[in-house]
Amino acid sequence: MSRTPRRRRSATTAAALVLTLLLSAATTASATASDDQGPLLLTVTVPGDEQAPPGEAEDGRLTDAELRWAVSVQAGSESHLAGQCNFLVAGRPGTDGDTRGGRIWTDADRTLYHGTAGDVRVVRTVGRGADATQRTATFGTRCTAPDGRPVSYAAGRTTGAEAVLTGGTGTREADGSVRIRWKGSFTVVFYGGLVYWWVTDPELRLDAAGNGALTGTLGGYGTDQQDMTRWEPLPSTRAQLVTFTGRRLDPASRGGHLVPDYCGVRTSTGGRVPQFREDPAGSCWGSFPQAFVNFHQLVGEPEFWYSTGTRDEIKTPANVSVSFDAAESVGSAGPGDGGTGGGGDGGNGTAAPPAAVPPATTGPEGSGGGSRAGTGDGATRGGTGTTPDTDAGAASFLPVAAATLDAAGAALIPDGLIPGGTTGRRLAVLTAVLLVAASVAILGFRQGWLVLPFRRRDP
Structure with missing residues (x-):
């Protein structure tokens, strides 16, 4: 412009x-x-x-741009650790970012959580459809879905929370190139508090062709699987958070939603769990930028940032929302679809927020080699302690046995054998019940306390 x-x-x-x-x-x-x-x-x-538009000077300078990013669906989902979740925090935990050790945050740790810190907020959607509103997240709502229920990987429920930064300064040029920098930090917490890291002062750079990156200064604390008493500050590392290819923002618009590169991006895992390079259902294989993955080698959970064959459908980076004026926000960018760029939307680089991808069966978990945090991407889903949703009025054979097996969930039935959805779960449970009944019948015939109706029992 x-x-x-x-x-x-x-x-x-x-x-x-x-x-x-x-x-x-x-x-x-x-x-x-x-x-x-x-x-x-x-x-x-x-x-x-x-009169220049609010938040923008006459020469294309921006004074109050907005950035929205949920990082990934996994950053707001149920954790591999039983009963815990992953969540976002505005600023750094507590007063100085140091929790004095990796531990699960309880009610006694409420002061570690911040929904707002300076120009940074963590917002989440509450309600559905026309009744949906966005509210600042709190300690009590950090692990709840928009419907108020706890997040659940099996049921496809996530928080949908995203970090929102305002006050961005920079320029947008007539050729479409953009450079905007924000002040502030937000923290990503995994395993309910055992592991966390933060991003400080993110900056977006796009050239006239829509190629560029969102960068930030990474920091946090690291521990060790074998010695959880170890608690070491990580070196501040300036790195690319996500990259973009052919994702232009129309300089005459209010902004837009940028789809990060991910699908087909290869990464070196440094001897950790190898990258899985087969497309899972509803998603793709890929990786966050290499420098980002390298940093998470220090944090202890690099497997969350590239495909490993486990929960890969929720690992893709969330779309990035940029508004040239925070007063005229373009809204949430929605979850990521792992796009590789290329301007498939006509070269504008924006994408309508895609629907959340439901969990897909990716095979039995356990491919992880364990992380420095003590619980890696290879943790079994059977340890989550959650059960899938079931229809309240559904009837089943052998209700006691079926309820027992369903409560045990994936701990008794391998994940790789469970079809997706409620119907698939019922089928798996019923199959297990029938197998148990058949085993009991065979044992009864062998022991003699069961006989066929046409066979005479010996006196």
Whole structure:
């Protein structure tokens, strides 16, 4: 978008005033020399300053841009650790970011959580459809879905929370290139508090072709699986959080939603769990940028940032929402779809928020090699302690046995054998019940306390 710079307008105004004075002097001299000539009337129009949109100066400078990012669906989902969740925090935990050790946050740790810190907020959607509203997250709601129920991987319930930063400063040029930087931090907490890391002062850079990256300074604390008493500050590391290919933002628009690169991106795992390079149902294989993965080698959970064959459908980076003026926000960008760029949307680089991808069966978990945090991406889903949703009025054979097996969930039935959805769960439970009944029948016939109806029992 081309605008006249303030300096050029000031020069134009000054020139107009000088011209007015010169013409006035010439007119006076002419009138003195010839009294029979009437006065020369001149009209000089001085251009006034155009009112710039709120949050933006005349020359394309931005003063209050907004950034929204949920990091990934997994960052707001149920944790591998039983009964815990992953969540976002505004700023850094507590007063200085140091919790004095990795531990699960309880009610006694409420002061560690912040929903707002300076120009940073963590917001979440409450309600559905026309009744949906966005509210600042709290310690009590950090693990709840929009419907108020606890997050559940099996049921596909996540918080939908995202970090929102305002006050971004920078420029957007007429050719579509963008450079915006925000001040502030937000923290990503995994395993209910055992592991966390933060992003400080993120910056977005896009060239005229829509290629670029969102970068930030990474920090946090690291521990060790074999010695959880170890608690070491991690070095501040400036790194790419996500990259973009062919994702232009129209300079004449309010902003847009950027789809990060992920699908097909290869990464080096440094001897950890190898990258899984087969597309899971409803998603794709890929990775966050290499420097980002390298940093998480220190945090202790790099497997969450590239495909491993476990929960890969919720690992893709969330779409990034950018508004040139926070007062005219383009809203949430929605979850990520793992796009590889290329301008498939006509070159605008924006994407309508896609629907959340339901969990897909990715095979038995346990591919992880354990993380420094003590519980890695390879933790079994059977340890989550959650059960899938069931219809309240559903009836089943052998209700006691079925209820017992369903309560045990994946601890008794391998995940790889469970079809997705409630119907698939019932089928798996019923199959298990029938297998148990068949085993009991075989044992009964062998022991003699069960006989076929046409066979006479020996006296």
